Amino acid sequence: MVQQHLSYEEMTNLGCFYTPQKFVDKLIAIVKANVPDYDKHVFLDSSCGYGSFLSSLYPLRTIGCDIDEKAIEKAKLLCPGCEYHVANTLHAFTRASIDLSADKKLLIIGNPPYNDTTSKVKNSIKNSEPCAIDADLKTRDLGISFLLSYNKLQPDYVAVLHPLSYMIKKANHALLKPFYDNYRLVDHCIVNSQEFGSTSRTKGFPIILALYEKSASGLKYSDVLNMRFKTIDGKCFDLKHDYVKNYIAKYPSKYSRYKDGDILFFTMRDINALNRSKTFIEEWSDNAIIIDKKKFAYYCYVDVFKDYICKLPYYYGNCDVFIDNAAFLAVQDVFVTKSMEKHPWLKEKAAYTENRNFHLIDDYFAKLFDL
Numbered sequence: 001m002v003q004q005h006l007s008y009e010e011m012t013n014l015g016c017f018y019t020p021q022k023f024v025d026k027l028i029a030i031v032k033a034n035v036p037d038y039d040k041h042v043f044l045d046s047s048c049g050y051g052s053f054l055s056s057l058y059p060l061r062t063i064g065c066d067i068d069e070k071a072i073e074k075a076k077l078l079c080p081g082c083e084y085h086v087a088n089t090l091h092a093f094t095r096a097s098i099d100l101s102a103d104k105k106l107l108i109i110g111n112p113p114y115n116d117t118t119s120k121v122k123n124s125i126k127n128s129e130p131c132a133i134d135a136d137l138k139t140r141d142l143g144i145s146f147l148l149s150y151n152k153l154q155p156d157y158v159a160v161l162h163p164l165s166y167m168i169k170k171a172n173h174a175l176l177k178p179f180y181d182n183y184r185l186v187d188h189c190i191v192n193s194q195e196f197g198s199t200s201r202t203k204g205f206p207i208i209l210a211l212y213e214k215s216a217s218g219l220k221y222s223d224v225l226n227m228r229f230k231t232i233d234g235k236c237f238d239l240k241h242d243y244v245k246n247y248i249a250k251y252p253s254k255y256s257r258y259k260d261g262d263i264l265f266f267t268m269r270d271i272n273a274l275n276r277s278k279t280f281i282e283e284w285s286d287n288a289i290i291i292d293k294k295k296f297a298y299y300c301y302v303d304v305f306k307d308y309i310c311k312l313p314y315y316y317g318n319c320d321v322f323i324d325n326a327a328f329l330a331v332q333d334v335f336v337t338k339s340m341e342k343h344p345w346l347k348e349k350a351a352y353t354e355n356r357n358f359h360l361i362d363d364y365f366a367k368l369f370d371l
């Protein structure tokens with residue numbers, strides 16, 4: 001169901017990008033296939049919007065909560081027969097708030113808002129603090145706070161959509177430690193954020209439809225690094241790459257001082273950030289890395305990689321820039337020549353051997369991206 005009652009600004013602040021029906025159906029299918037006694041669980045969607053995840057389920061008791069009163073009014077019409085509460089489920093929300101005793105089997109389902117309060121994208125219309133949040137749930141991203149809030153309710157299962165970056169970025173996985181200490185991934189499917197209407201108009205990022213089960217072993221970061229991910233259209237991928245960060249600095253050093261003749265490169269984050277950011281820069285700033293000239297070719301590699309991001313599948317968007325180091329070293333002169341052509345002012349600052357066999361770069365990326 002497409003969200004109808006909020007302005008773009010309100011939508012951004014509440015993280016209100018309602019789930020396309022085919023992803024609702026897919027998540028419900030994952031639940032039915034993997035939770036043998038799913039009809040013996042109480043279902044809760046603590047950010048239910050119009051209630052799309054509640055309508056096709058017939059378990060014991062179905063509860064929908066949302067902070068948005070108008071959404072709840074609409075859910076009552078669209079999906080009658082469920083119990084609804086207008087509630088801020090990130091603040092003082094417990095099983096008692098929905099009259100649910102500790103012995104009841106609980107399955108949390110839904111698509112919480114994702115709203116990175118530190119992200120530069122759309123920051124001009126984001127509130128820094130959209131609602132009150134319990135101290136132990138407060139993080140820089142509403143979606144991470146929601147996953148932590150589920151952990152406090154101790155459900156048996158959590159069936160949820162969230163950015164894959166929550167799981168695969170080490171810093172996010174660490175923020176989610178209370179959750180990932182208690183829940184393991186049972187089944188999943190990866191989809192493209194671009195299919196959520198008005199979100200991410202530039203390059204899409206991967207969203208996981210995840211079914212987690214309570215488990216004493218949880219989901220360790222080392223498990224994530226060894227995982228094979230499946231996309232909704234039958235592709236598979238993993239994170240077992242060699243990354244360019246293993247060869248060069250991604251961030252500026254506090255200790256280096258800029259001097260004439262230095263070559264500057266913009267801070268590197270993930271692949272989607274590189275797609276939006278600059279590479280070689282002429283002006284000094286806090287975001288400038290002073291490069292080690294011995295590693296110049298690797299920076300040219302990142303500069304040229306940026307031009308090939310359009311060919312890279314969306315599901316690599318949150319990964320660091322990856323590299324096949326041996327294959328790259330064999331053709332590094334071609335990468336350097338390409339960068340010199342893009343930024344002629346570099347020619348004064350670095351020596352190079354011209355090699356204009358640019359088809360070797362196409363061949364390199366075709367192999368690296370498995371095109």
Ligand SMILES: C[S@@+](CC[C@H](N)C(=O)[O-])C[C@H]1O[C@@H](n2cnc3c(N)ncnc32)[C@H](O)[C@@H]1O
Nearest residue numbers: 017018019047048049066067068088089111113
């Ligand atoms: C991504 S939408 C998902 C809506 C619906 N579950 C769907 O997928 O179609 C996120 C929902 O979270 C709600 N929300 C945002 N902050 C909330 C909070 N603190 N407590 C409860 N609901 C909240 C928004 O009003 C919005 O309806």
